[in-house]
Amino acid sequence: xxxxxxxxxxxxxxxxxxxxxxxxxxxxxxxxxxxxxxxxxxxxxxxxxxxxxxxxxxxxxxxxxxxxxxxxxxxxxxxxxxxxxxxxxxxxxxxxxxxxxxxxxxxxxxxxxxxxxxxxxxxxxxxxxxxxxxxxxxxxxxxxxxxxxxxxxxxxxxxxxxxxxxxxxxxxxxxxxxxxxxxxxxxxxxxxxxxxxxxxxxxxxxxxxxxxxxxxxxxxxxxxxxxxxxxxxxxxxxxxxxxxxxxxxxxxxxxxxxxxxxxxxxxxxxxxxxxxxxxxxxxxxxxxxx
Amino acid sequence: xxxxxxxxxxxxxxxxxxxxxxxxxxxxxxxxxxxxxxxxxxxxxxxxxxxxxxxxxxxxxxxxxxxxxxxxxxxxxxxxxxxxxxxxxxxxxxxxxxxxxxxxxxxxxxxxxxxxxxxxxxxxxxxxxxxxxxxxxxxxxxxxxxxxxxxxxxxxxxxxxx
Numbered sequence: 001x002x003x004x005x006x007x008x009x010x011x012x013x014x015x016x017x018x019x020x021x022x023x024x025x026x027x028x029x030x031x032x033x034x035x036x037x038x039x040x041x042x043x044x045x046x047x048x049x050x051x052x053x054x055x056x057x058x059x060x061x062x063x064x065x066x067x068x069x070x071x072x073x074x075x076x077x078x079x080x081x082x083x084x085x086x087x088x089x090x091x092x093x094x095x096x097x098x099x100x101x102x103x104x105x106x107x108x109x110x111x112x113x114x115x116x117x118x119x120x121x122x123x124x125x126x127x128x129x130x131x132x133x134x135x136x137x138x139x140x141x142x143x144x145x146x147x148x149x150x151x152x153x154x155x156x157x158x159x160x161x162x163x164x165x166x167x168x169x170x171x172x173x174x175x176x177x178x179x180x181x182x183x184x185x186x187x188x189x190x191x192x193x194x195x196x197x198x199x200x201x202x203x204x205x206x207x208x209x210x211x212x213x214x215x216x217x218x219x220x221x222x223x224x225x226x227x228x229x230x231x232x233x234x235x236x237x238x239x240x241x242x243x244x245x246x247x248x249x250x251x252x253x254x255x256x257x258x259x260x261x262x263x264x265x266x267x268x269x270x271x272x273x274x275x276x277x278x279x280x281x282x283x284x285x286x287x288x289x290x
Numbered sequence: 291x292x293x294x295x296x297x298x299x300x301x302x303x304x305x306x307x308x309x310x311x312x313x314x315x316x317x318x319x320x321x322x323x324x325x326x327x328x329x330x331x332x333x334x335x336x337x338x339x340x341x342x343x344x345x346x347x348x349x350x351x352x353x354x355x356x357x358x359x360x361x362x363x364x365x366x367x368x369x370x371x372x373x374x375x376x377x378x379x380x381x382x383x384x385x386x387x388x389x390x391x392x393x394x395x396x397x398x399x400x401x402x403x404x405x406x407x408x409x410x411x412x413x414x415x416x417x418x419x420x421x422x423x424x425x426x427x428x429x430x431x432x433x434x435x436x437x438x439x440x441x442x443x444x445x446x447x448x449x450x451x452x
Contacts, residue, residue: 001311001313002311003291003309003310003311004291004310004311005291005293005310006293006310006354006356006357008356008357008359029354029357032352032353032354032357033334033349033352036313036352036353036354037333037334037352039311040332040333040352049310049354051354051356051357053357077346100422101335101337101421101422102347102400102403102419102422103334103337103340103347103348103349103400103422104334104349104422106346106347106348107334107348107349107352107353188421189418189421190335190421190422
């Protein structure tokens with residue numbers, strides 16, 4: 001592995017000082033599950049690594065008037081096992097349970113995963129479907145970025161120099177909505193999805209679609225929100241025919257990378273199939289009487 | 291660049307002066323000399339290198355030793371109690387839980403982690419928790435049976451229903 005110096009700051013002010021001092025020659029490390037492998041493979045070669053593990057107050061999960069605030073350093077397993085999140089945001093409990101293995105979830109953090117910008121990850125589609133935002137903190141204060149706008153390109157995110165993702169704000173799903181995260185796993189349970197889809201659906205008493213979110217993972221260089229498909233369904237009766245027609249529009253916005261999980265063409269076909277199933281299952285998950 | 295690291299491994303304190311790039315698995319095997327922990331895939335997927343860091347199962351092949359400075363670490367060598375095999379280890383012997391043995395230290399550590407979180411897991415819960423520990427001798431049912439038997443043994447010893 002490459003050689004580097006490891007820094008273990010205990011406060012955000014120290015982190016900002018180190019980021020300012022070393023600039024492009026340093027990387028921040030949270031759980032390290034991505035960065036250590038990247039350094040082993042020499043895909044990332046920083047001279048300085050700033051470990052966040054000792055920085056205090058970055059790993060709590062709190063209720064807010066709008067929803068839940070998740071500290072950037074919360075491990076994925078902490079989120080999966082959080083009673084608060086289980087009650088308020090069951091979509092996240094289910095999504096985080098589908099990430100890799102319990103061992104990786106013990107190590108990997110929500111902030112580290114998002115900043116890494118791997119388009120195959122599970123949390124981004126679910127968080128975007130819920131309308132979550134990241135709080136990016138620097139020495140000049142907080143900047144709140146909707147996660148929908150956070151992913152720019154393959155492993156490229158909207159992290160500005162000097163910033164740390166200190167928390168993720170997740171609004172509660174609308175009352176009377178149903179949600180689901182589907183991960184197509186034809187190989188092994190710990191794999192990345194061949195494609196994945198998160199959907200949140202709410203309906204009027206008449207049975208028409210009040211609102212819908214459809215967000216795909218492993219379907220391009222970033223997570224992809226299928227807005228045309230959502231627009232095609234919003235305000236329409238949630239019939240099989242309408243859901244099928246909306247899901248077909250997903251094919252126009254995805255641009256999957258070919259890999260050993262399938263060709264781009266196959267993944268495009270599966271994106272449509274899983275978008276349809278996700279909307280159907282989110283609809284079925286709407287509480288009775290809503 | 292060398293840095294000072296303090297690790298408590300299986301109850302023994304170690305002061306180390308090691309490069310920041312030293313992986314925990316290499317530190318345990320080569321700096322400490324405990325070779326029970328195995329490295330196999332080297333990318334955190336296979337589970338052979340599993341150890342407990344402050345009670346939580348980690349992949350030591352993608353953990354920097356400097357990053358867990360000050361932690362308490364349990365390896366396979368720290369599982370036995372007073373020279374007696376841990377019930378999980380005994381169950382792996384009694385129920386055919388291993389063949390070649392390379393994955394076994396990680397399997398036992400993962401099983402210990404599981405049973406500490408959930409002392410009476412269902413078969414599905416065992417499968418879900420253990421899915422990140424690969425065995426290339428296709429011994430999965432032996433492993434599942436061993437863990438179920440260990441849970442029974444431990445619950446009976448603790449006076450819990452089982």
